[in-house]
Amino acid sequence: MGKTLFQKVWDRHAVGILPDGSTQLFVGTHLIHEVTSPQAFGMLRDLGLKVAFPSRTFATVDHIVPTDQRTEPFRDSLADAMIKELRKNCSDFGVTFFDIPSGKQGIVHIVGPEQGITQPGTTIACGDSHTSTHGAFGAVAFGIGTSQVRDVLATQTMALSPLKVRKIEVRGKLGPGVYAKDIILHIIRTLGVNGGTGYAYEYCGPTIEGLSLEERMTICNMSIEGGARAGYVNPDEKTFEYLKGRPYSPKGKEWDVAVAEWKKVVSDADAIYDDVKIFEASEIRPTVTWGINPGQGIFIDEAIPSPEQLPEADRASAKEALEFMKFKAGEKLAGQKIQVAFFGSCTNARISDFLEASKFLKGRKVAPGIRAIAVPGSQGVSKICAEMGIDKIFREAGFDWREAGCSMCLGMNPDQLVGDEICASSSNRNFKGRQGSPTGRTLLMSPVMVVAAAVTGKVSDARLVFAKS
């Protein structure tokens, strides 16, 4: 009987079974950032413990770091204190820190792959739910809480119970103007925001295989929004090609050994899955959310559903969403005025996102009165965008081009919505208050749709807006 990648990686990293019946799982690579780690280091100090394997932990600053100021002290004294705390913790405990002057700083889920730290067949943990992003490389990656960050620092292990595996097969060809973001928004909408509870999602099938690594990251990133604890894609030649030559990738003879190992972790053809779901790519259209959770989405040419049309379990939440968003059932999202366009986050702020969008943005202008900001996911992305002239296209169009960080994805820094502004956003969460204003309204969509909204000043079908380009 064959095994899935998840089972192979789990078995290989299991230290043993703990008294409560859970598994002690070894964490191959641990990533940390400034918001969820300081308390963990504090607990470590209280317990008089050291970091067990400092070379397996990597740190960067992303959540709170300002994107418009790079000299310290930062205007926000709390942000300043949090970053200094991380710097001190890394130096006290011997952890590698991709600090601002390193040129490698950025959103932790973009930095890991970019540096070649994210590798197939390993386990990755980070005190951030979107750690699932790293699954795009065939790693099993878990978002964890701060006490678990402490556990991983102190022991390089954590207590966890195994997951079931749901195979999500996507087949067929995506239509023009339909992107990885639309695939995952569609999957979440179909399977529900808690449909993945207890599962790891294995994304596979010809459509997924046809995606670039960056696109696969967009899909794995949002696994958590579907309730799954992890999401992954089996590694293939594209994965190896992406990793080859990156700073932390194996080199020389070690590279060949690593690739041979990575090929072995791929799910067996006769692997048994706990569940299988199949999606047809051709049925997916550009998707935009209208509500307050990522499952409340519709195709751009559909109307907002009325709660009565939805399954009973979803009605209360839909009602609450309509009230909060100030939308009416039956209305279309297309044509809704926006005030802010946010291009960024670990879902969609990689080079391919900026490159694709820049093709359409070139020569166009952000509509008057729209606040549009573009935030590269890392200093690495920023540098390449500058080399390719992509930043210039965004600037000339009227986007505010920022330094790397999470920015308005969660509004922990000054990049926030004001009042009940509507934001066309390439990020992953549309929860009430997510973008920094308790009444702010977030519409999730693909980066190209964000650009279409920015230039028209309203939610628009990018396929129509950019029809002639």
Next chain:
Amino acid sequence: MSLSPIAQVTGRGVVVAGDDIDTDRIIPARYMRCITFDGLGEYLFRDVRQTPEGKSTNHPIDDPKYKGATILISGMNFGCGSSREHAPQAIARAGFKAVIAGGFAEIFFGNSTTLGLPCATATRKDLTALMSLIQKDPTTLVTIDVEKLHVTAGPLSFPVSLKTSAQQGLLSGRYDAIADLLANLPKVKELAGRIPSATAS
């Protein structure tokens, strides 16, 4: 770390109705700008407890009739979204000892268990009955029996579920895994030798 076992939690309840209450709602990111968890209780549900102008919205947490409640009662998929431990920390630091809901997001559940905050799952039907009972008579004492996986409240008595490992951990006082993890460090070191790590060259 040997902690006291948690076999039973008794207290008054507060109903925070609604499904999919996410961790951004439980503790908005703006209040996570801190390097300790101290004082987080104050910001529990902050954005829904106050209007942007700072006026009280009469959220159940601030409703005098629920004052002193130690058991939080909510709907389906409670704690979804961000993995921030700040969420269960805020709940615990606001004085809560347990949560009863229709279901929990996994990371939230794990984080809560580690803090010794049991998260019991009830069926929709039992939950609805419990909610209306508590709304009608907030002085009703609610008891969660962690061993028997059972809740009693006034005339109500119904089963709840809790992942076995969490239940075992709570009952044995080993819900914080650190001691058990540390005990196996020699074995961990041996395994580490076989698992490649990312190194710069």
